[in-house]
Amino acid sequence: MTQQQPIKRPEHAQHSKQGAAQYTCPMHPEVVSDQPGDCPKCGMHLVPVESGDPQAHSSHGNGHGHGHAHQANHETAAPVRGGKYDKVPAGYAGAVYTCPMHSAVRQTTPGACPLCGMGLELESAAVGDEGPNPELVDFTRRFWVAVVFTIPVLVLAMAPYLGITAIRDFFGERASMWLELVLSTPVILWSGWPFFVRGWNSFRSMNLNMFSLIGMGIGAAYLFSIVAVLVPGIFPAGFRDPSTGQVGVYFEAAAVIVALVLLGQVMELRAREGTGKAIRALLDMAAKTARVIRPDGSEEEVPLEDVQVGDHLRVRPGDKVPADGVVVEGRSSIDESMISGEPVPVEKVAGDKVTGATINGTGSLVMQATRVGADTMLSQIVEMVANAQRSRAPIQKFADKVAGKFVPTVIGVAILSFISWAIWGPAPALAYALVSAVAVLIIACPCALGLATPMSIMTATGRGAQLGVLIKNAEALERFAKVDTLIVDKTGTLTEGKPKLVAVLPETGHDESAVLRLAATLEKGSEHPLAEAIVAGAEERGVKLGKADDFEAVTGMGVKGVVDGQPVALGNAKLMAELGLDGGKLAATANARRDEGETVMFVVLDGAIAGLVSVADPVKATTPDALKALHKLGFRIIMATGDNERTAKAVAGRLGIDEIRADVLPEDKARIIKELQAEGRKVAMAGDGVNDAPALAQADVGIAMGTGADVAIESAGFTLVKGNLDGIVRARKLSLATMRNIRQNLFFALIYNGVGIPIAAGVLYPFFGILIGPIFAAFAMSASSLSVVLNALRLRRVRI
Numbered sequence: 001m002t003q004q005q006p007i008k009r010p011e012h013a014q015h016s017k018q019g020a021a022q023y024t025c026p027m028h029p030e031v032v033s034d035q036p037g038d039c040p041k042c043g044m045h046l047v048p049v050e051s052g053d054p055q056a057h058s059s060h061g062n063g064h065g066h067g068h069a070h071q072a073n074h075e076t077a078a079p080v081r082g083g084k085y086d087k088v089p090a091g092y093a094g095a096v097y098t099c100p101m102h103s104a105v106r107q108t109t110p111g112a113c114p115l116c117g118m119g120l121e122l123e124s125a126a127v128g129d130e131g132p133n134p135e136l137v138d139f140t141r142r143f144w145v146a147v148v149f150t151i152p153v154l155v156l157a158m159a160p161y162l163g164i165t166a167i168r169d170f171f172g173e174r175a176s177m178w179l180e181l182v183l184s185t186p187v188i189l190w191s192g193w194p195f196f197v198r199g200w201n202s203f204r205s206m207n208l209n210m211f212s213l214i215g216m217g218i219g220a221a222y223l224f225s226i227v228a229v230l231v232p233g234i235f236p237a238g239f240r241d242p243s244t245g246q247v248g249v250y251f252e253a254a255a256v257i258v259a260l261v262l263l264g265q266v267m268e269l270r271a272r273e274g275t276g277k278a279i280r281a282l283l284d285m286a287a288k289t290a291r292v293i294r295p296d297g298s299e300e301e302v303p304l305e306d307v308q309v310g311d312h313l314r315v316r317p318g319d320k321v322p323a324d325g326v327v328v329e330g331r332s333s334i335d336e337s338m339i340s341g342e343p344v345p346v347e348k349v350a351g352d353k354v355t356g357a358t359i360n361g362t363g364s365l366v367m368q369a370t371r372v373g374a375d376t377m378l379s380q381i382v383e384m385v386a387n388a389q390r391s392r393a394p395i396q397k398f399a400d401k402v403a404g405k406f407v408p409t410v411i412g413v414a415i416l417s418f419i420s421w422a423i424w425g426p427a428p429a430l431a432y433a434l435v436s437a438v439a440v441l442i443i444a445c446p447c448a449l450g451l452a453t454p455m456s457i458m459t460a461t462g463r464g465a466q467l468g469v470l471i472k473n474a475e476a477l478e479r480f481a482k483v484d485t486l487i488v489d490k491t492g493t494l495t496e497g498k499p500k501l502v503a504v505l506p507e508t509g510h511d512e513s514a515v516l517r518l519a520a521t522l523e524k525g526s527e528h529p530l531a532e533a534i535v536a537g538a539e540e541r542g543v544k545l546g547k548a549d550d551f552e553a554v555t556g557m558g559v560k561g562v563v564d565g566q567p568v569a570l571g572n573a574k575l576m577a578e579l580g581l582d583g584g585k586l587a588a589t590a591n592a593r594r595d596e597g598e599t600v601m602f603v604v605l606d607g608a609i610a611g612l613v614s615v616a617d618p619v620k621a622t623t624p625d626a627l628k629a630l631h632k633l634g635f636r637i638i639m640a641t642g643d644n645e646r647t648a649k650a651v652a653g654r655l656g657i658d659e660i661r662a663d664v665l666p667e668d669k670a671r672i673i674k675e676l677q678a679e680g681r682k683v684a685m686a687g688d689g690v691n692d693a694p695a696l697a698q699a700d701v702g703i704a705m706g707t708g709a710d711v712a713i714e715s716a717g718f719t720l721v722k723g724n725l726d727g728i729v730r731a732r733k734l735s736l737a738t739m740r741n742i743r744q745n746l747f748f749a750l751i752y753n754g755v756g757i758p759i760a761a762g763v764l765y766p767f768f769g770i771l772i773g774p775i776f777a778a779f780a781m782s783a784s785s786l787s788v789v790l791n792a793l794r795l796r797r798v799r800i
Contacts (some may be wrong), residue, residue, distance in 0.1 A: 085114060096123040111697050117198035117211040119269060136269040137193075137430055143262040146191035149665035150255040153183045157252035177229050188222045192258035208339035208407035214261055215440035216411070218254045224434055225249035248431045250438070257442055264785045285357040290322035291315075292368065294516055305761035307372050315354075315365040323356045323369035332363025373442035410757065417761040425762075432762075432771070437770055444753055445782050455792035460738040463795055469719040469731045476717025480701045480735040482682050486630060486674065486728070487699070489687040490651060493725065495617040499530055501537025502598060505589060506611035513543050515611035519603050520566050521563045530599060531559075533615045554578075558601060571605040575604055576609070584778040586612055597650035619655065626725035627655055633732050635684075639728045640664045640672060640695075669695035686720075686728060703728060733800045741795055745788045752784035 023033045039781055088096050088106040090226050097120035099105040099113035111120055119135040156176055159167045168176050202208050228249050290307045291299050291314040299314055307313065307323055315321055321334065331349045336358045348354060354367055356376040373379065414437040419435035457474045464471045471477050488494060506515045520538035523531035524545055538545065551561040557578060558571015569575060573590070576583055583590060583602065590600040596709020598616040602609055630637060638659040641648050645662035652660045661672055669685070675696055685699035695704030702716035720727030764770040770782075 014628050034317070034352060051647045075702050097121065098123040108799055110202070112194065112198050115407040116207055117202060118595050119265075125497050133269060136266065137271060139262055139266050142191040142194070143155045143259065143266050146187045146255065146262055148258040149183050149187045149191075149542060150252075150259045153252045153255050155182055156183075157249075169642065173246055175215055177246070180251040181226065181229050184222070184225075184255040185605045187255040188218060191262060191660065192254075193262065194217055195379070211443055212407050213410060213441045214257070216414075217438045218257055220434065221250040221254040221257075221438050221616070225251050225254070248428070250435070255437065267786065267789055270407075283378075283382055285320075286376075286614055287320035287322040287357065303442050305373065307369055309369055309372055311369045313367050315360045317364060318362060321354050321356055321358050321360060321367070322370040324376045325356075325369045326369040327352045327354060328366045328368050330363055330365040333361035333480075335359040335361065337353050374424075406444070406753075410440065413444075413757060413761055414438075414440040421762060436760065436762050439776075440757055443756040443760045443772070452749050452788055453742050454600070455789055455796060456738050456741045456745060459792050459795040460734055460741075463800070464731070464734055466732070467727075467730050467800060469727055470719040470721065471731075472719070476701050477738055479682070480684060480718070481732060481739040483684040483701055483732075484634060484636060485638065485676055485681045485683045486635040487638045487640050487669065487676075487683060487685045487695070488657075488725070489669075490643060490648065491617060492621050492687055492723070494639065494651065495619050499533040499599070499614065499615045499617045501533050501540075502616045503593070503614040504537075504611065505586065505614070507609055509585060510605075512611075515603050516541065516613065517543050517546060518563055518568050518610065519613045520567050521548050522551070522559055522561050522570050524548065530601075530615050534613055540604055545681060566606060570601050570613075571604075572601060576604075579604060579607070579668050581607075581609055583609060591646075594644075594646050595650050597647050597654070599647065611766050619651070620724060621725045622724045624655060626729055627657065629729040630725070631656070633736075634727065635732075638672075638676075640669050662790070673698045684728075688727070703731070730800050734795075737795060738799070741792060744791055748787045748791065749784060752780060752787075754782050 021034065024031060083104045085102070085105040086185045089108075093109060094108060097107055098111050098121055099116065099118055102113055102115045102741065105115060105120070106115050106123065107120065112118065113120060115203075119133075121133070156167060156171075159165070171179060183318050194219065195214045198211035199213075199219075202215075205490050228246075230558055287304055289301050290304055290311075292307065293299050293312040293314055304322055312328060313322055313325070315332075317332070320364045324659075327348050327350050331347070334346055334348050334354060336346050336355065348365065354365070354379075356371075357378045371377070374383075416438050418433045418437035421436050422430055425432040425436075442518060453474075457477065460477060461471045501516075504512045504519075507536050516538050520535045520543060523534045535545075546564045549562045551559065552573065553559050555576060557575035558569060560569045562568065569579060573583070573587070581602075581604065586602070586609060590602070593600050593612075593614050596616075598614045600612055600614045603611050603613060629635060636658050637647060638661060639657045640653050640661040642664055643651075643662060645660070648660045648662040652655075661668075664672070669687075672684060673683050677700070682700050684701040684703060685695045686703040687696055696704060696716045701718065703715035704719045719732050720731070758764075759770065760772055763772050
């Protein structure tokens with residue numbers, strides 16, 4: 001794994017006193033303070049940032065060109081370095097485990113998060129064992145052991161209540177209690193041991209969580225029952241069952257609770273494992289080996305990790321392309337469906353870019369590797385999905401705050417319940433008090449609350465990857481559901497981004513192919529996209545180009561030169577005015593074509609206009625329908641483009657765009673977004689991710705369009721693999737579905753606790769005689785978690 005750098009300190013933090021200790025929030029790196037304390041945004045404790053090493057504040061990156069910018073409006077799940085919970089030594093390059101809920105927690109071995117008790121997972125999807133999750137294996141084993149021992153305990157304890165007394169009569173009352181003790185001990189002390197460890201750690205660090213409650217509930221029931229078996233004489237009469245004279249024991253309750261919580265944990269781990277399947281499927285797409293062509297011409301098959309940048313590689317028919325690179329020789333068609341989703345293979349010749357893990361067709365290619373290992377596009381996609389799955393939506397902070405206040409409250413309710421039952425409860429009052437207190441602790445377990453947001457986010461990011469929508473972080477997903485204004489760039493977003501020659505209109509007395517020949521010959525030395533379109537158009541029409549001399553570019557107007565000994569100029573109306581020429585009828589034709597969104601250039605030969613050439617950037621086939629769908633989803637659409645107003649109006653009028661901003665420079669786009677935000681609008685910006693980077697960063701949600709290097713544009717919250725506007729439609733629908741799903745999950749979690757805690761405390765007992773025991777409480781707690789998990793998994797099937 002490439003070495004990851006710590007968080008970048010924002011500019012305003014650079015002006016603090018030299019040598020003073022600095023503190024930052026693990027979740028909000030833009031929050032920097034000279035004093036320890038709590039984060040004003042999420043309430044989390046600030047962690048120290050070392051200020052001596054200038055490298056300590058370099059921007060976070062993962063060694064392959066897609067570090068995550070830490071704008072105030074773009075949080076990521078980038079690992080936080082150097083904090084209290086970071087146990088990874090400097091220079092370590094192996095597998096690192098982190099908490100899905102707390103990215104500040106990092107260590108080199110699997111285990112539990114010291115803050116919330118959740119199982120740690122690999123920080124980088126590309127590093128680590130390919131085998132099953134070790135925690136899932138361990139918890140599954142503990143669960144089955146718990147089931148084997150819990151069933152006989154449950155039968156022994158519950159049979160008399162079902163009218164089956166023969167079993168307990170056979171063993172006798174005292175022997176049955178000893179048998180329950182022996183059978184339940186492995187369940188409590190071995191199967192349930194991780195819960196005690198996590199619960200103890202939560203009290204030690206005062207980060208109370210679900211395991212605080214589970215540990216207390218199980219521990220209280222188990223210890224009480226052991227004492228009741230070993231020294232029953234010390235209990236007062238209030239603890240004894242009047243019918244048997246024995247002190248009631250709760251081994252079966254403790255054992256069943258352990259088994260049910262383990263079942264919930266196994267299901268959660270399996271669900272998390274399932275959301276990672278999209279990542280592993282992406283990783284499996286990569287070739288395992290590559291054929292390297294050595295300088296002496298010999299070829300050698302080497303493992304993929306041995307390929308270096310600059311190596312020449314042979315890609316045989318049917319092989320996977322081993323790395324990102326450029327074709328050096330050969331011709332073939334490559335199936336790029338895994339990147340673009342388009343089923344039609346793309347023709348590749350010398351000079352064309354190829355992407356690792358795409359599949360070569362029937363031709364043979366020699367390519368030069370330009371990006372290998374973690375630098376490849378495939379690795380970047382994998383890392384983006386993994387980071388997004390670990391990031392936290394702002395709505396998650398609500399759940400965290402509720403859980404933080406909730407646990408001490410529940411402990412207080414459990415104590416009050418115990419006291420109330422002990423004083424006013426029926427005989428045996430203290431036994432009722434204990435049952436009630438343990439039931440409160442168990443049913444109130446906030447695991448469903450903790451799962452509510454992460455489960456939906458993880459499922460949504462996996463679904464997004466399948467749909468060609470790469471979600472960089474959870475906050476982008478949440479913000480996008482609230483966006484009301486969408487700014488789109490014209491070139492490459494609404495249009496193909498590849499201008500084409502659409503018309504050649506000769507003046508009377510001139511031939512169409514001759515006019516095109518003059519224009520294309522003059523432009524063949526230029527690298528301008530319009531020039532390339534004219535030259536490509538001439539080649540497609542079979543026009544043979546001549547020889548150009550004295551080439552001169554006239555900024556903002558066009559070009560001049562000599563073609564086959566004759567002076568030729570090619571340019572816009574400004575150039576015609578400069579040359580003192582009147583376009584006549586052609587000028588009216590040119591204006592009409594400009595109104596259609598075309599770029600029109602006059603061709604001048606020997607001081608007279610010989611004709612027009614017209615170039616247009618065709619609108620993508622998917623654009624009109626996508627814009628209609630975006631309007632239905634509530635967006636006001638603004639087109640911001642560097643084109644002139646006439647061309648921009650033509651395109652906007654044809655497509656039904658609400659507003660245009662023409663003659664816009666990249667820095668103007670960011671200014672326009674600020675103005676809209678000042679009006680109270682929530683703005684998303686869709687661009688090609690290169691010139692638009694400042695605007696993508698300024699927007700509430702940035703959407704990078706296109707493939708290749710753009711897939712990892714650090715300014716954007718979303719990247720659309722295909723680069724089409726219908727990807728925004730899918731992203732919006734996914735965002736709305738995810739937020740709806742999270743709200744449903746929070747409702748499930750809170751309603752279970754809101755109803756369950758008072759019933760467990762015995763509120764209904766005076767009226768209906770209903771008091772639920774710890775076993776039913778454990779079942780209700782697991783049911784709430786299960787309902788959250790199952791509801792989140794519905795996102796896999798929701799229609800997008």
